[in-house]
Amino acid sequence: MAIEINAGLSSIAKVKRTLGLYDLSKLPQFEVVAVLECAGNRRDGLKAIKPVNGVTWGAGTASNARWGGCRLRDVLVAAGVPADLSDPFYANPRHVEFAAYGEVTDDEQYTSSIPLEWVMNPLNMVLVATEMNGMPLLRDHGFPARIVAPGIIGARWVKWLKYIHVQDREADGYYQQRDYKILPPIAEANNCEEFWPRFPALMELNIQSAICRPAADECLQIGKPYHVRGYALTGGGRAVDRVEVSLDGGSTWNLADMYTIQAKADSRSGQRDWSAKHWAWVLWSFRIESVPPNCTIASRAWDLGGNTQPSTAVWNYRGVMNNAVFHVHPPTTSSVLSRL
């Protein structure tokens, strides 16, 4: 395999390089624990309102892994892109476009792009990843190399990397321009063409939480304790501030316990560090002391930017970024019945 790095901008030296796995392995290697979430996660909640264009996902299209590889920043610096964000070069916004090997249905190839300035901030940890959880990438995860862009929607984490281009505009392909945007509710299949150019391509993830246990159709025993469990995440490196659980349809909310992956502590004070960027999801749990007969459970999260989840979902044509408060209404049974 070879990745073609094209930084052929008139304002900098024209550079076109072809890199193989061996070249990537020679660059400094980094690891980042980061959540990957599809913008269509929880599309089912929007499809329940009105038909949408997209696969009917539940809350399962989010996952967390330890990604390894070199920083895309270092690859681009080697190709001649200025390392210093203070350089006048950055006065003009640019994008880094990625293309994937493989066939796609709606375009000649899969392309997507993210802002160059985001990539060049070393703290954002955008990787040309070759490993996942300490192993070479599996084919399904983008072997031999993929983009890992923490805090940004999964559609930009391009797999099976074919080329990387630095350019003065967004990718103009289907998946950047005609997909992965939140169109306003008045945009539908028959009139969406006029709306695509007017709305921006999604980048950062929004604040999200989901309940994983009880799972669908899991039966709770009335009067018994139960541990509700789920995940929460947000975009842009912001921390998840807290997760709350309601057992009364949203009238009152209780604090869930949060388990942060790779939580850091200030070495001197022992306090939790709130200043680093946060890329991993947060796992949480909440103990119900005694399951009531007619049990509804809801979760919502808050991020460090003061954003929280809307109480109800707002439909959009592509069914993306649904982050409404999460509700489950599990069947319940008495403990006597469950023993039959």
Next chain:
Amino acid sequence: MAIEINAGLSSIAKVKRTLGLYDLSKLPQFEVVAVLECAGNRRDGLKAIKPVNGVTWGAGTASNARWGGCRLRDVLVAAGVPADLSDPFYANPRHVEFAAYGEVTDDEQYTSSIPLEWVMNPLNMVLVATEMNGMPLLRDHGFPARIVAPGIIGARWVKWLKYIHVQDREADGYYQQRDYKILPPIAEANNCEEFWPRFPALMELNIQSAICRPAADECLQIGKPYHVRGYALTGGGRAVDRVEVSLDGGSTWNLADMYTIQAKADSRSGQRDWSAKHWAWVLWSFRIESVPPNCTIASRAWDLGGNTQPSTAVWNYRGVMNNAVFHVHPPTTSSVLSRL
């Protein structure tokens, strides 16, 4: 006046410098158009639910200006802080603490801090500002120098700068540790002490919109057209994606026209640039063709990260970050009556 810059960390050269206005004027000068919003903006909406600790602000504690001065980044680099975010120095999170001249009620002095890595990213445009709208700062705006931290809550934009410290922990003063946090609803005056250390200090602004016209008690004429006007803003350099207006209590939403300050266009394609960071507020308007007799108007905004405003406000003890959907219910009168 003099600002004391203390970067006395053991891991870098101990540096302590005293800077005056003349020194600041010798550094490269920058301008940024940025909105300043108090975290307590719209506290009135939370106070209406339950008493809060704080001044009862409406939606008027947000404003937009052109700020001028030198970058705090350049001040710190001159004091010995590494310019390159790739430096191993940045593996450990640090904060920049600011103190203000002047007396405050709850502490010895007003102090506040923001993450060093945020400050050192030149694209974040954190300034030691000495000008506002092309004029030297007025006393009320922080003369002779203040911090301008675009995309971050106003409480961190410290005025009447006394010192700047680079340190390995947050400011430990009252206004960082006992204020400007979103506590969970179960935290109240009698038990808030246990919650302060458990929740992080607010940084980035959340997605917000407000209706400015009709103003309070402004009377609309039934059957006449009317232009609803307001502002929208968000944090972290994200763009406001769109603003929507509802005239039916939130059942249906219409797109408002947006007027972005300093909107940039891609010079080659003429398309709106979605990749730059956004610090200014957005002004918007929506034309009602014929004002109905019982008129309710609501606004909500969406940001590029897919976050929107919750439909109802969630109370917190300090009454901060209220960004619920904005509602007005102006009195109406027939046009005949209004001419009497």
